[in-house]
Amino acid sequence: MSLDDVLSRIDADLPAAIERLMELLRIPSISTDPAYAEACDQAADWLVADLAGIGIAAEKRPTPGRPMVVGHVEADHDDAPHVLFYGHYDVQPVDPLNLWTSPPFEPQLEDTPNGRVIRGRGSSDDKGQLMTFVEACRAWKAVHGTLPCRITFFFEGEEESGSPSLVPFLQANAEELKADIALVCDTSMVSRGVPSIAAQLRGMLKDEFTITGPRIDLHSGHYGGPGLNPLRELSRIVTSFYDQETGRVAVEGFYEGVHEVPAEQLRQWESCGFDESEYLNSVGYSQAHGEQGYSTLEQQWARPTLEVNGLWGGYNGAGSKTVIPAQAHCKITCRLVGDQDPDKLRVAIRKHVEAQLSPDAGVIWDNDLEGSKASVMNIARPEMEAARGALSDEWGREAVFTGMGGSIPVVGFFKSVLGLDSMLVGYANDDDAIHSPNEKYDVESFHKGIRSWARILDALTR
Template sequence: MTLTPVLARLDDGLDDALARLMALLRIPSISTDPAYKGDCDAAADWLVQDLESIGFDASKRATPGHPMVVAHGGEGGPHLLFYGHYDVQPVDPLELWDADPFAPAIEDTPKGKVIRGRGTSDDKGQLMTFVEAMRAWVAEHGALPCRITIFLEGEEESGSPSLVPFMKENAEELKADFAMICDTTMFDGKVPAITTQLRGLLAEELVLTGPSRDLHSGMYGGLARNPISVLAKILADLHDENGRITLDGFYDGVPELPDEIRAQWQALAFDHARFLGDVGLSVPAGEVDRTPLEKLWSRPTAEVNGIWGGYTGAGFKTVLPSKASAKISFRLVGEQDPEAIHAAFVRHVEDRLPDDVTAEFPNGHGAGASRMPTDDPAFEAARQALSDEWGMEAAFIGSGGSIPIAGHFQQVLGMNSMLIGFGRDDDQIHSPNEKYDLESFHKGMRSWARILAALAR
């Protein structure tokens, strides 16, 4: 089966592909709001019917929440699983939208044509790039290029409560050679990329208690222990003067960046001055001996996300507080163990507690990082396919955030993922006036067709 006629069919059928995407976008499948349960069901039904029209054996699967869509097609070659989600974020505040969020339209902008509406980029537009590539393969050759399973979720935007149980119950059916995940972006809005490193996350809450009640600082100040002062010292001690994190054993399992990946990242010419300048900053923080992209993608972090205690209202109230609290997040990489780091954080706090102050650690939870084997020839084949489509060298990149599904595929199904998406940083996902570039949709379809041809070989 040759690729060239498939690409030509995608070009010729762009208007029809857009019409199908618009139909899916009109369904307000907001998963977090029970009022839209029927719409989530309708979106799942729409996808089942569309996949069946291509020739997939597709079905809607019930869960305690919104349904999953599972479809199987093709035979021979590698077995690939494609994951996406059909649910979307709420549209509030509605008054900030320029048009009805569920009346999608093509708009001209100074940067080119965009598809405007809720779900265009996250994740219906991205999801349909893959489906349209499959449609073109079948229309042109009467068959898919290899064995493909499609797995679409309806609760990604509401925490995925049904996802892991469903995966465990259906592990044998879902397991494949690789997973393909479309819920990502290109680098700097223009460089095609495969995300191969995702940081994990450990979230901690710390509550320190000193006196039994808030005290008058004139009567007790200078004699009674102030838990806010204790908390400030504990948090300040999380980093040394060079930006390294001081928890015992924190860097156990943190790998060094392979030379070939470091060279790719350097070639991206990341403008950290512009990146920081966009948010009113100018000087990079963090480990002084690491490059900006290393700090963002491949190094672990410890950040204080919130801190409170005492009186914070209008005016002034001279109290010495009974309690002081903070929320701290650790972004993890490599083989860092969230449980071991939690234990190290507890020791860090307890070693610095003076008399008359106690510590509690409510609501802590974490998950490890995900790292994909870029030395596997399939990854290089996919990267070259992206390079061919976009006319520039694609890159293996990292992500400072966490995409839990990639970790679930590794831990539950024992398979690695290629995270390939065509979103851009200005797509305004989760915000009013979300959009997806028409170029991203068109070249996204062509990119998947090329990737599948490369992997099927």
């Protein structure tokens, strides 16, 4: 028996694999809404039964929130690698329901200009992606009677609601969950048909502050002129965050820990098929507006940002109210890269704001602190290049190590709690409408995703 036999089995079993995915998609496992707690239990039970059906010892494990699913399969030889595969079975809410072209939990196969798709909530994020790995294992087991390496299956039920139970569960079950490397299938391809391994994820820093001025809201006819206006003060401070000529963040020490991208990675990014004009035009931009001297992909994946996410104060109702407000408010987030330290950066940003304050202005900082470092994968690990070769073989073009503009907190937790490096391989496309109405997953992504995991498992165990 060979890899070709496994791939042939995957091809022959595709209709049944799609139907199994449809069954899982029919379960409305919305983790953030208590009304769907029973459905989350049902989804976990479904996965336990499906894994058991291919001979994998699996259990539903309780948490204070939604249950985890943990399964184990041993290898038939001691020197086989041990991988932990992570996915999540919970999904986003479906609002606004009126924008769906078909019921979100009645999945459909549809033909589109880009090919056939599976339409339904969770089809791409993350049930379809999760099932690509399970189906690869099913085919491998059917052909060989066993799996090629030791595998721990770890499926979460709260990823879409902030993962409140994740870290305590990892800490309590660390010995059981440790492996050689974690495989995460909750990402997308950089361009349609371009296989990708995400090698870096940006971290996150959140903060919020209030600029204070007069003791109460003031009549602008009485105090307009001599009175300090917190909204005007806030506008000036926000402007001071940036160098207006270069687009760089002007906070002292902001770029400490930021590294330049190696030349080989830049080469892969430049040849990955990313269309900058399409990316910008699709949301109404005519040009890029970020940090000068860096491409759009570099800005998205490898450069830090400081974004203003909300500004408010004064009167916001209909008509006009002539007041100088007593307070003005601002929410900011920073996307972090490299070795940037969120705690040190928070101190630097607060120092910058406080240094800008005029006499009679004050600042109140929010105490609900949140921050996480960037995750940078070790692409020198032999598993990484083995997987890249396997993906290149399946998709018929060079697979690339990419970055991600967003954050996947579980990757950092795998590193900090379990000491695990992660390999992030996903087959979603940017037009999958995850978190939005009419979410879909390309049948090609599902089919070739299954075949890709079979090839990766083969490459990791040679």
